[in-house]
Amino acid sequence: MKQQTLAELIATANADTLRRMISCRPRLVDVLPLNQVSEVVTGRVLTHSGPPIEWERMSGAQRGAVIAAVMYEEWAETPDQATELAAGGTLRFVPNHDLGGVGPMAGILSPTMHVYVVEDEAGGGKAYSCTEFDALFGAFDDAALDEIKLWNKIVFPVVGRAVRKIGGLDLKSIMTRALTMGDELHSRQTAASSLLALSLAPAIVETSSTEEASLALKVLGESDLSFLPLSMAACKLGSMAAANVPNSTLVTAMARNGTDFGVQVSGLGPQWFCAPAPTIEGIYFPGFGPDDAGFDMGDSAITETNGLGAFALAASPTMSGLVGVSVDQLNKLAGQMREICAGVNSSWSIPQLDSGGPPIGIDIRKVLQSGIAPLIDTATAHRDPGHRIIGAGISRAPMVCFSQALDAWFDRYAPTSLPDHGRAESEGTERA
Amino acid sequence: MDRRLRLGNEMSVTVSHVIRSSYRDSVWLMRLAGRLAAMTGIAKSAVMMGTEANKEVLKESGLLDGTGRDARADDVVVAVSAETAALGQDALAAAVAAFESVDRTVMGTSYSSLGQAIDATPEANIALISVPGQYAAGEARAALSRGLNVMLFSDNVEIQEEIQLKAQAKSHGLLVMGPDCGTAIVNGVPLAFANAVRTGPVGLAGASGTGLQEVSVLLDRAGIGVSQVLGAGGRDTGDAVGGASLLQCIDLLETDPATKVIAMVSKPPSRAVADDVLARASAASKPVVACFLGSSATTVHANVTHVGFLEDVVPAVAAHLGLAWASEPGDFWISPQDYERLLKDQVRRLSKSQRFICGLFSGGTLRDEAELVVHGGLGSGSLNYADDHGSVAQGVLGLKSHRLVDLGADEFTVGRPHPMIDPEIRNRLILDACLEPAIAVILMDVVLGFGSHPDPAGAAADAIREGRARAASQGRDVAFVVSVCGTEADPQNLADSEKQLTQVGAAVLPTNAQAARFAMAVGQRSQSAGRLRCVQPPAAAERVSCEKSFLWGGDLVVINVGLTGFYEDLQNLGVRVAHVAWTPPAGGDRDLAARLSLIM
Numbered sequence A: 001m002k003q004q005t006l007a008e009l010i011a012t013a014n015a016d017t018l019r020r021m022i023s024c025r026p027r028l029v030d031v032l033p034l035n036q037v038s039e040v041v042t043g044r045v046l047t048h049s050g051p052p053i054e055w056e057r058m059s060g061a062q063r064g065a066v067i068a069a070v071m072y073e074e075w076a077e078t079p080d081q082a083t084e085l086a087a088g089g090t091l092r093f094v095p096n097h098d099l100g101g102v103g104p105m106a107g108i109l110s111p112t113m114h115v116y117v118v119e120d121e122a123g124g125g126k127a128y129s130c131t132e133f134d135a136l137f138g139a140f141d142d143a144a145l146d147e148i149k150l151w152n153k154i155v156f157p158v159v160g161r162a163v164r165k166i167g168g169l170d171l172k173s174i175m176t177r178a179l180t181m182g183d184e185l186h187s188r189q190t191a192a193s194s195l196l197a198l199s200l201a202p203a204i205v206e207t208s209s210t211e212e213a214s215l216a217l218k219v220l221g222e223s224d225l226s227f228l229p230l231s232m233a234a235c236k237l238g239s240m241a242a243a244n245v246p247n248s249t250l251v252t253a254m255a256r257n258g259t260d261f262g263v264q265v266s267g268l269g270p271q272w273f274c275a276p277a278p279t280i281e282g283i284y285f286p287g288f289g290p291d292d293a294g295f296d297m298g299d300s301a302i303t304e305t306n307g308l309g310a311f312a313l314a315a316s317p318t319m320s321g322l323v324g325v326s327v328d329q330l331n332k333l334a335g336q337m338r339e340i341c342a343g344v345n346s347s348w349s350i351p352q353l354d355s356g357g358p359p360i361g362i363d364i365r366k367v368l369q370s371g372i373a374p375l376i377d378t379a380t381a382h383r384d385p386g387h388r389i390i391g392a393g394i395s396r397a398p399m400v401c402f403s404q405a406l407d408a409w410f411d412r413y414a415p416t417s418l419p420d421h422g423r424a425e426s427e428g429t430e431r432a
Numbered sequence B: 001m002d003r004r005l006r007l008g009n010e011m012s013v014t015v016s017h018v019i020r021s022s023y024r025d026s027v028w029l030m031r032l033a034g035r036l037a038a039m040t041g042i043a044k045s046a047v048m049m050g051t052e053a054n055k056e057v058l059k060e061s062g063l064l065d066g067t068g069r070d071a072r073a074d075d076v077v078v079a080v081s082a083e084t085a086a087l088g089q090d091a092l093a094a095a096v097a098a099f100e101s102v103d104r105t106v107m108g109t110s111y112s113s114l115g116q117a118i119d120a121t122p123e124a125n126i127a128l129i130s131v132p133g134q135y136a137a138g139e140a141r142a143a144l145s146r147g148l149n150v151m152l153f154s155d156n157v158e159i160q161e162e163i164q165l166k167a168q169a170k171s172h173g174l175l176v177m178g179p180d181c182g183t184a185i186v187n188g189v190p191l192a193f194a195n196a197v198r199t200g201p202v203g204l205a206g207a208s209g210t211g212l213q214e215v216s217v218l219l220d221r222a223g224i225g226v227s228q229v230l231g232a233g234g235r236d237t238g239d240a241v242g243g244a245s246l247l248q249c250i251d252l253l254e255t256d257p258a259t260k261v262i263a264m265v266s267k268p269p270s271r272a273v274a275d276d277v278l279a280r281a282s283a284a285s286k287p288v289v290a291c292f293l294g295s296s297a298t299t300v301h302a303n304v305t306h307v308g309f310l311e312d313v314v315p316a317v318a319a320h321l322g323l324a325w326a327s328e329p330g331d332f333w334i335s336p337q338d339y340e341r342l343l344k345d346q347v348r349r350l351s352k353s354q355r356f357i358c359g360l361f362s363g364g365t366l367r368d369e370a371e372l373v374v375h376g377g378l379g380s381g382s383l384n385y386a387d388d389h390g391s392v393a394q395g396v397l398g399l400k401s402h403r404l405v406d407l408g409a410d411e412f413t414v415g416r417p418h419p420m421i422d423p424e425i426r427n428r429l430i431l432d433a434c435l436e437p438a439i440a441v442i443l444m445d446v447v448l449g450f451g452s453h454p455d456p457a458g459a460a461a462d463a464i465r466e467g468r469a470r471a472a473s474q475g476r477d478v479a480f481v482v483s484v485c486g487t488e489a490d491p492q493n494l495a496d497s498e499k500q501l502t503q504v505g506a507a508v509l510p511t512n513a514q515a516a517r518f519a520m521a522v523g524q525r526s527q528s529a530g531r532l533r534c535v536q537p538p539a540a541a542e543r544v545s546c547e548k549s550f551l552w553g554g555d556l557v558v559i560n561v562g563l564t565g566f567y568e569d570l571q572n573l574g575v576r577v578a579h580v581a582w583t584p585p586a587g588g589d590r591d592l593a594a595r596l597s598l599i600m
Helices: A006-023 A061-071 A079-087 A142-165 A173-178 A190-208 A210-223 A228-242 A299-305 A309-315 A317-323 A329-340 A364-370 A397-414 A421-431 B003-007 B026-037 B051-058 B085-109 B116-122 B133-145 B158-172 B209-221 B245-255 B271-282 B312-320 B337-345 B364-376 B425-435 B456-473 B496-502 B512-521 B564-572 B590-599
Strands: A028-032 A045-048 A093-097 A116-120 A126-129 A251-257 A260-265 A273-276 A279-284 A341-344 A359-362 A375-380 A393-397 B013-019 B041-051 B076-082 B126-129 B150-151 B183-185 B191-192 B199-206 B225-233 B261-266 B288-292 B304-308 B355-362 B403-406 B438-446 B479-485 B507-509 B557-561 B576-580
Touching: A006 A228, A006 A341, A006 A359, A006 B590, A028 A142, A061 A079, A061 A142, A079 B026, A079 B209, A116 A142, A116 A228, A116 A251, A116 B085, A126 A228, A142 A190, A142 A210, A173 A190, A173 A228, A190 A210, A190 A228, A228 A251, A228 A299, A251 A299, A251 A359, A260 B312, A273 A397, A299 A309, A309 A317, A309 A329, A309 A375, A317 A329, A317 A375, A329 A341, A329 A359, A329 A375, A359 A364, A364 A397, A364 B013, A364 B225, A364 B590, A375 B245, A393 B304, A421 B126, A421 B355, B013 B085, B026 B041, B026 B085, B026 B564, B041 B051, B041 B085, B041 B288, B051 B076, B076 B085, B076 B261, B085 B312, B116 B133, B116 B557, B126 B133, B133 B150, B133 B557, B150 B158, B150 B261, B158 B245, B183 B209, B183 B304, B191 B564, B199 B209, B199 B245, B199 B364, B209 B225, B209 B261, B209 B312, B209 B364, B209 B479, B225 B245, B245 B261, B245 B271, B261 B271, B261 B312, B261 B364, B271 B304, B288 B312, B288 B557, B304 B312, B312 B512, B337 B479, B337 B507, B355 B364, B355 B425, B364 B403, B364 B438, B364 B512, B425 B438, B425 B456, B425 B479, B438 B456, B438 B512, B456 B479, B479 B512, B507 B512, B557 B564
Parallel strands: A045 A093, B126 B150, B126 B557, B199 B225, B199 B261, B261 B288, B288 B304, B355 B403, B355 B438, B438 B479, B479 B507, B557 B576
Antiparallel strands: A028 A116, A116 A126, A251 A260, A260 A273, A279 A393, A341 A359, A375 A393, B013 B076, B041 B076, B183 B191, B183 B225
């Protein structure tokens, strides 16, 4: 038998990876406290967004979110005590991604906080995610803590009862419709959020008191981003299905903790390839500007990893202002992202792309070859603890993450093919 | 005026800024650097990709600090040497703003790959490629495989690549102009460096950029005009490539109904290629004029008229068109009175010790033609074009003979744009030459047209004025002899350009060859026109009929890959053009590119 070239091996592996990612069939099956979903999150454990990080290096917003979570769990009574506790080294921090989950912005979740539980009907995987509270931007005042309580005491239990009552909710069909209604399913979730509330409404009314049903539906329906955690969890399932394909050079995670930007690659397992998190170019709410902004943060770039968000901006004319281009230029961005992707997601159809699908399957080779860094549309948090969202915009994944991943790929799959291996490796280390 | 010279060695501070992962073409970067250098209190500036080679350049010019050292190959380094840190920061801020404004416009109007641009522009029929040499062949191959003709402006393309590209093109019925093709006018559209010339019955083909410019300009001034101007690339007429493109150009021009006469312009081809090309030309159904600079025809070809100098193409063409023409080779196209006045004005400046002609050319072929006059003379046979062009370090000081320098040669263009775009290097050498006591005449070309500097005559005039002032401070003066390659329709305007040069005391001659002959006359202290014939500039008496010529089935639709300046020029002309905001594979990192090539 003819021996396959490296390029052929990769082509086969990437096609398989892409097929797995696209054929994922996400379904919302339950809403449960995090400690019932992951046995790791028991005792004084908090999860966080992005690649691994400890308190000492955490960004301001992530620290603020830790303070809120500690106070919500009543491990401390005041922000100062919470800070002291966190700095004392008795808390354990674990990346959501390592537990099969994703969290918006700071991504700080505590053991008793509820999370959506989403299953892949096609591949059987299970993922979790949580609502984008103000606390996840770093706010820890009374209103921020009250919001966490409202969701965990009322909204999440109400939704959980409804979801169980109807035997789960197909998310793919909601996402498919939302893409034709102006959502790109990362920063714009207006249509999907309404569809979510509508889809659950009958079961919510049936399974909860009028007062609680009314409140839960109001919260779900009023937020433009109530579908964000479900979109993220659905994409995490796609990445889980696509993970660990030998030889594959497709990206399975892009995640940021406000300090570092991390990339995972299918063929390279759970290893993170990290670089300093980039800044976000965009617009600010009144009273805030670039000097106030923290760096890129959150697990929500899992949507771009799965061909949504900035990769599907063509679907979202209303996002053009945030991205800083005209409406007809959004299609061009899709063309640009197509340059670095293994294919298009033909299971989705975007009218603005001549009813074609958005590009999907970021290939580290194509990123490095073209010099085009994956684009992410995202929210901006404050650089200091104690604030809510201050703006939104776009960021670009750092190229260094991809060149490190390439080094690791050669180490693993073709260590003898590089004459100048030692030199290339030392350069990679230096960049890290 | 060059502020580097004015500011000298004043105290200064170097500040720099790195723009991450942002590729721009070198001309755009160098233009930005020029704008920064013109800001208040900025002595030196550089805007370059952060490659190791560029960092060396920065280091040598004292512009590399810690910030720049950390830049990667795909980063842009902006570095300035300023009178104060605050002024330096102003310049850096201006650079960042320039990047952001381009980001905004480029994002809207450009494509990130050739394939994308062609998908969006299916009517495109030519790709204008100006990316760095090692990448150019790949882009050209891609364009050919998608059915596009190619103009390859890039130089430093491997000769094997050139041979393969031209074979690929021929098998698909497509044309490759270049590599190193600087000039073309196709279907009325000027590509890269070309002048605004009238439409007419002459189809030009050649392996010489400024040679084609000069001939097309002189045909325009004569009222004749061109149908097409096709470039073959500097190496096309060598043995290795065998005139592949030039032969195809003759085919194209022969079948083009608007072309009545074909004219070829080239440095002397190799013997074998000359035989092939002339055999093809003599079999053509249209008359052919051949100007192989410096080579005298050894064989007579019935259908081919051989001429010695670029300007001689015009009367030969006129004869074929049946137009009346008063002049013969060697004539000056000015009145005897003007000739004597100009000559006296230059000669009387010179002292006995000033003996040599210093030629500072922006056009390589124009330099060669002048060389033919100064060192060779008409019909002297082959010239060694790999002549000593002088080095930058050597400059023009200590000259012991006539020396004509091609400032577009590689050694002068490392890290700076071509002198037709940026006259700074020539301005510097003009000043040097004015301080060299042995130099009598400074002979120059000024090339107008699309692609060139917005005011090359003005820039040269500033340097001439300054140079003469410096010479005067040493009790001397220097003769200046210039020809302007341009037309009234050029963006820089011929009359304005000539006037600026005349006003600073330069003798302006109507052609490059005549300027060179005039420079010899000045150098030899000739007293009068003597036996020389001076005739008024000839022009076709009757209006030459012209039909518009269309190669490849219709209007030219261009995909521009590389220099943004070419894109802007074409857009301004109302030509349909799609721009590819090209970036080097792997961000210009060669090791990374090599590794990627193993797995892609």
